[in-house]
Amino acid sequence: MTDYRKKLEACGIAWPELAHPNLPFAPTKRIGDVLYVSGQIPEVAGEVAFTGKVGAEINVETALKSARLCAANAIYWASDALGGDLDRVVQLAKLTIFINATPGFTTFSQIGNGASEVMNAVFGARGEHARSAIGVAGLPANVPVEVEAVFHIR
Template identity: 75%
Template sequence: MSTYKQKLEACGVEWPELYRPDLPFAPTKQIGEVLYVSGQIPEESGDIAYVGQVGGEIDIGAALQCARLCAANIIYWVDRALEGNLDRVVQLAKLTIFINAVPGFAAFSTIGNGASEVMNAVFGERGEHARSAVGMAGLPANVPVEIEAVFYVR
């Protein structure tokens, strides 16, 4: 796994230290060979790293970092679900990127690229994925970005 950590850190993101939240749903759910990852927010060491709307309090650079943090948190939970063996990832199938943006903001795809680039860097060809990046009027805790994922695993 150290190579995955190194690849993540080369993207400018540290390996997360997360704890399962006390919520009525799980961070991941595996059904057969499909692993669903609940929406991840830009959280670092148990704290929300960024709050606000993209195009308002949050500029594109900060929003890109939010997307990178969300991607790192997804990778962390996948690693936990696969008992520390990210080699079991066959393919990242889909990312859905939600962006809390001010009216008129339209660079959703640009923000989504922050997460896509991390996944491609960490997983190589196995990180190539389908994707949606959409704007929202708001997100939980007023975070700028939330991302969910679907993986095919063995």
């Protein structure tokens, strides 16, 4: 087991087991020394773990769990794109966290912290990143959170 898997498990998250989606886009795209990871939803073993709108069916605690799973899935796809060698990550440059929330909900940054904390725990100083956490009217499969990532790699 790699150190990255151990660090993720220390966060209380098992290493994801994801299948390449049958969609008209890729989970990752590398351009030079930048790796873009498509938006990740809170999926565990091919199943959506949480659905609903934050502030209605989903509370902040569950939204935080969702953000953490999304971050883990982004790490999984980065690892997949890098042939399992996450040592090639120079820096996590940017995270964008989308929160499917009710009108008037404003605790987006707190939910975004769930994803940020996972990245910081797994990558250490290389996990420090710029970030946006924004509310949206809806997300695919009615998930509460979606996270996309941009990595600087070698």
